Amino acid sequence: MPTHMVKPAFVPNVHVYSCLLIQNDLAQRWRGRYNEDTDLCLQVLSAGLCTVLFNAFIIDKVATGIMKGGNATELYRGDGRLVMARSLERVWPGVVETKRRFGRPQHVINWRKFDTPLKRRDDIDWDAIEQAAPKMRLVRKEKVKSPAVQRIKREHDLKLGIPILEGVAKHKIVQGGNVPGGHRVLWDGERKPFITPMKECNSIDLRHSDVVADIGAYVGTYAIRCARFPVKEVRAYEPTPHTFEVLNLTTLPNLEPVQAAVVGDDRDEIDLFVSRGIGVTNSTVLSRRKMGAVTVPAISYEQAVAGATVVKIDVEGAEYGFPIVQPHLRALIIDFHPVPDMDWKAAADGIIEDILAAGFTTVVEPDWSNGWTCAGSWVRPMDEPPGQCEPLMQGERCCGCGVPLIRAGCRALCPVCFESWYKRHRAGFSCAEVLASA
Numbered sequence: 001m002p003t004h005m006v007k008p009a010f011v012p013n014v015h016v017y018s019c020l021l022i023q024n025d026l027a028q029r030w031r032g033r034y035n036e037d038t039d040l041c042l043q044v045l046s047a048g049l050c051t052v053l054f055n056a057f058i059i060d061k062v063a064t065g066i067m068k069g070g071n072a073t074e075l076y077r078g079d080g081r082l083v084m085a086r087s088l089e090r091v092w093p094g095v096v097e098t099k100r101r102f103g104r105p106q107h108v109i110n111w112r113k114f115d116t117p118l119k120r121r122d123d124i125d126w127d128a129i130e131q132a133a134p135k136m137r138l139v140r141k142e143k144v145k146s147p148a149v150q151r152i153k154r155e156h157d158l159k160l161g162i163p164i165l166e167g168v169a170k171h172k173i174v175q176g177g178n179v180p181g182g183h184r185v186l187w188d189g190e191r192k193p194f195i196t197p198m199k200e201c202n203s204i205d206l207r208h209s210d211v212v213a214d215i216g217a218y219v220g221t222y223a224i225r226c227a228r229f230p231v232k233e234v235r236a237y238e239p240t241p242h243t244f245e246v247l248n249l250t251t252l253p254n255l256e257p258v259q260a261a262v263v264g265d266d267r268d269e270i271d272l273f274v275s276r277g278i279g280v281t282n283s284t285v286l287s288r289r290k291m292g293a294v295t296v297p298a299i300s301y302e303q304a305v306a307g308a309t310v311v312k313i314d315v316e317g318a319e320y321g322f323p324i325v326q327p328h329l330r331a332l333i334i335d336f337h338p339v340p341d342m343d344w345k346a347a348a349d350g351i352i353e354d355i356l357a358a359g360f361t362t363v364v365e366p367d368w369s370n371g372w373t374c375a376g377s378w379v380r381p382m383d384e385p386p387g388q389c390e391p392l393m394q395g396e397r398c399c400g401c402g403v404p405l406i407r408a409g410c411r412a413l414c415p416v417c418f419e420s421w422y423k424r425h426r427a428g429f430s431c432a433e434v435l436a437s438a
Helices: 034-046 078-090 145-160 221-228 240-246 342-356 415-420
Strands: 010-012 050-055 096-101 106-107 169-173 183-186 211-215 234-236 255-258 261-263 271-274 289-302 310-313 332-334 361-364 375-377
Touching: 034 078, 034 106, 050 342, 078 096, 183 221, 183 240, 183 361, 221 234, 221 255, 261 271, 342 375
Parallel strands: 211 234, 211 310, 234 255, 261 289, 310 332
Antiparallel strands: 010 050, 096 106, 169 183, 271 289, 332 375, 361 375
């Protein structure tokens, strides 16, 4: 396990696999042809006993599904995986479901049904035990030959904000998300880069006088699009260290990246729970998908949206603690997220009722059919305030990259940005020469 990973030393009442230490006088026994380890764990837990999965001590083994032969050849060939999953579901109805995971049939278990607490033995004087550090040390293997392990390490590095490319997480510029000229997104060097869906954001017509607060900006897909329009000001709040560094690579006079988590109270820091992968689901709300936590600066919602006319909120479940409707807002874009152990749908409906009661009308209505479509947008009539971003509106700086230009008197792009923007995006922009002193 990489030394920078943050995990509890052990997790009770879950599946124990690969290497098991079993109390031999248990009444429960191995049985069946498939999933013997999972079935044994469920037997133990159903009897009111505990299982303990250790993270502090692990074994060195070949990753599951890589080695040929054995079960892969004899049991899982053809529809073997479906048979395997169904057989466990028949033995444990209501606990096990068969779903499609990892591109194949897979059993899925609700381990939360089991909450038996661990109990200390009565025959040990726990107070007399010396609380000393373990006599062991971790050794990090820097050179890893396995491509699979290299990929896992990259995911872990991205997850916890470990610098992996000259101080900034690995990224590439892509066209997409309706961002003029494209923008930087995280990239692992192999798979297709993820671009934040923008349907709800695109539904709101921008004004050059708008002040936009992008809460949960990620790598800045919406923030950069607004800044290049250009609006008067964009404040982009992103707490995850490595995604903030990528966002911060775009420099425009009307774009202010802020490395902070927006919260519903007045605390000045908070734990950010990180998930596996590129950080798109990192959140201040804990869920079972999260792998660890880092402490990040925090800012209150009221302070974050002060003076804003447009607010976009995508914070993976923290939105339910915000006083979302504020008197100066004319447009709202909110991505609602399921939260474990909470009636989040009722909370979302309550927020929408407050939005409509405040005079907003629905532009895009949330579709509750799956977790990727629970976003919506709302607007209300409001007079346009004075003021614009003069350096960009007067062509003193490039609306694409912010480089100083020979004043064009209107929105303008440097020759490089002019060539890289799609025709539909550069309509209304002139091409101006870069100021020699730049």
